[in-house]
Amino acid sequence: MGFWLGAWPWRVARCLLVVVFVASGLAKTLDFSGGVAEMQAAGLAPPVLFNVVVAVTLLLGSALILLDRALWLGAGLLAGFLLLSILIVHRFWALPAEQAQLSLYFALEHLSLVGGLLAAAIASQARRAALAVPQRAVL
Numbered sequence: 001m002g003f004w005l006g007a008w009p010w011r012v013a014r015c016l017l018v019v020v021f022v023a024s025g026l027a028k029t030l031d032f033s034g035g036v037a038e039m040q041a042a043g044l045a046p047p048v049l050f051n052v053v054v055a056v057t058l059l060l061g062s063a064l065i066l067l068d069r070a071l072w073l074g075a076g077l078l079a080g081f082l083l084l085s086i087l088i089v090h091r092f093w094a095l096p097a098e099q100a101q102l103s104l105y106f107a108l109e110h111l112s113l114v115g116g117l118l119a120a121a122i123a124s125q126a127r128r129a130a131l132a133v134p135q136r137a138v139l
Contacts, residue, residue, distance in 0.1 A: 010068075010127065017120055018062040020113075021078055025058030042089045057081050065117075071124040075117035082110040082117075 028035030028051055035055065039047035057077050064074025090110065092103035 010123075013123075014065050014068065014071075014120065017116055018065050018078075021058045021062045025055050025062065028055040028058070044088070054081070065120065068124060072121040075121040079114045079117045082114050086110050 028038070032051065035051040036047045039050040039054070044050040058081065061074040061077035061081070064070050064077075086107045090103040090106045092100040092107055095103055
């Protein structure tokens with residue numbers, strides 16, 4: 001088995017991928033009023049419900065990726081969250097020029113993370129398939 005199919009590189013990659021989601025989910029949980037204020041600023045009502053749903057989505061999606069259990073589902077939850085946040089919060093196309101540029105950068109960053117989540121889901125399935133194939137003895 002090659003180095004990149006080993007357990008450690010795969011664990012490190014999953015940890016690095018979800019660090020931003022875990023941090024945000026914990027922040028919305030530990031500073032609940034701050035998370036609620038963030039939801040209000042985004043125009044989401046009721047803000048308490050949205051804060052709970054977002055925190056659960058971020059933490060559950062991250063846990064599924066970290067555990068490599070139904071990773072595709074965790075990646076889908078987080079990708080859905082990112083795409084919705086572009087449509088709801090980072091609407092660069094509808095903002096004045098001075099705000100549009102920063103929102104565009106956030107939207108592009110979110111799209112890059114969606115690509116990483118998709119790659120992780122594909123890699124998880126490919127890794128499982130590769131590890132399931134019995135190795136032939138070399139004579």
